[in-house]
Amino acid sequence: MKKIYNDVNQMVDEMIDGITTAHSAFLKRLPNTTVITRSDVRVQGKVGIVSGGGSGHEPAHAGYVGEGMLDAAVVGEVFTSPTPDQVLEALKAVDSGAGVLLILKNYTGDVMNFEMAKEMAEMEGIKVEQVVVNDDVAVQDSTFTTGRRGIAGTVFVHKIAGALAETGASLEEVKSIAEKTINNVRSMGVALSSCTVPAAGKPSFVLEDNEMEIGIGIHGEPGIKRVPIENADQITTTLLEKILADIDYSNSNVAVMINGLGSTPEMELYLVSRKVSQLLEEKEITIYRTWVGEYMTSLDMAGFSITVLKLDDQLKEMLNKPSKTIAFSN
């Protein structure tokens, strides 16, 4: 296994220290936890926003902690949900009395642990609401999921809910805009190679030299099919058509995210972005803004996902609000 590490069992802990040391101007680690918060955590009167999940998806989720987005990210082991007690620490740290919104991706482990933490926090008198992102149109159920998986669309939920919370909106209002975003966002991915989980020491699965997997999950869960690699325009068309068939995007304005899964060069991502622009123009769907880069990765997997978010005026306004984070700055 070719990875840069010291002790495979300390990687996540050392990563958290690395992140909070490098960005100590606006991030800090809650002592003796795997929780990363804004350094000005517990902004008075503001609804807190907490997300998290297994690590290995960096910059998600610590990269979205900061003014205008998340108040805290709870970090699990690689591809493993954080435990309820860690989530509880985050909820307690960020609550200023206005309540906390938990944003999670739909994976069975996350749902179970975050819900348990929510109940524990409520017993301590903290108001908590929860939304579950399930933007991946590839498959209905999957290895670790009942219902659709949550993938890169989660970043838009962070951004939009975070922006509204920053204005002083109520917990109900922040939950409501997060739900609207979830209703309006769809994604789908493809892999050209597997990732290697450090503790496993070998690739999670094997794709032949000429093979790709359409609809792969961000933990390497099976997608729709394994087929010979097609060209950039063909792959992009396949993914985008499935996304656009899922909800009615006609005549709408959209935000687009082309997300690299870990080892795909930006050059290739921009070929995908180019084709997405062409296809949406043909369909008279207007791109309002586009993001291209690594936002929700799967360690060193080669491949990408496409996310399309249908916008209204309120969502546009929130997308454009300032945010000061490692990975999503406006």
Add this chain to the structure above:
Amino acid sequence: MKKIYNDVNQMVDEMIDGITTAHSAFLKRLPNTTVITRSDVRVQGKVGIVSGGGSGHEPAHAGYVGEGMLDAAVVGEVFTSPTPDQVLEALKAVDSGAGVLLILKNYTGDVMNFEMAKEMAEMEGIKVEQVVVNDDVAVQDSTFTTGRRGIAGTVFVHKIAGALAETGASLEEVKSIAEKTINNVRSMGVALSSCTVPAAGKPSFVLEDNEMEIGIGIHGEPGIKRVPIENADQITTTLLEKILADIDYSNSNVAVMINGLGSTPEMELYLVSRKVSQLLEEKEITIYRTWVGEYMTSLDMAGFSITVLKLDDQLKEMLNKPSKTIAFSN
């Protein structure tokens, strides 16, 4: 070759279209060229700043075009210098009469072509000054270079020169701060795997399963030595010691960049960042700010580089000025 592309000979052209379409709010392509400029190119009275080089290093250099950094990036084929006529187009496009600073990395092809373009522009009455970044302490001469190579430290030169130019400083002043930055910045890298140039279709070189190359260049040029892979702390110590031995950093404040070469997960980069922080603290060198991510890549190469920039008050001020680009936003 597992890459996402349509026609290997059109990849760079399609990438440029992809970039300028995705970010049309602040970038545009000069028609019939490989030049990407700010959409408000030729800001009156402002010194223009142009950089560029072969592609395959994305987000360099188009990712640094925008308010507060570059006015234009000239894009060559993969790992190949852009031709003088393309550089000339960029110089003509950005000059508002205040002159233009060319920032290039020290590679023989770039130096030759950019100097030729400079002469051609001067014949057309444009004032042009040039600085050559040579921050890589690994080797003295290399495959494509006489003298030291220019690598990730170039991004700090873009940022600092761009910030000063935005204040209305003269060409001489902007050149002077770029030279100060070059004098104060040192970098070094390591590779765990080769990249694959699309037109070649196979890895540029082969590293054994347990091997890394210390001091590699961003085109895969040979470094200092191939050795068995060490742990993150050991590799980091090796690179940082060579950097710190090169100029006197004692008692100084520094900016640090941990730069991924293409397929190294952020988790691993933050392990490097963590160790750099510890080592600098031991040596009583104060980290002013840290950047961790992909800033100057080598397609899909696994590995990273460390950059350390010695700061004074003027450099700090310029680092903190606003910039609005794809890859370096303040």
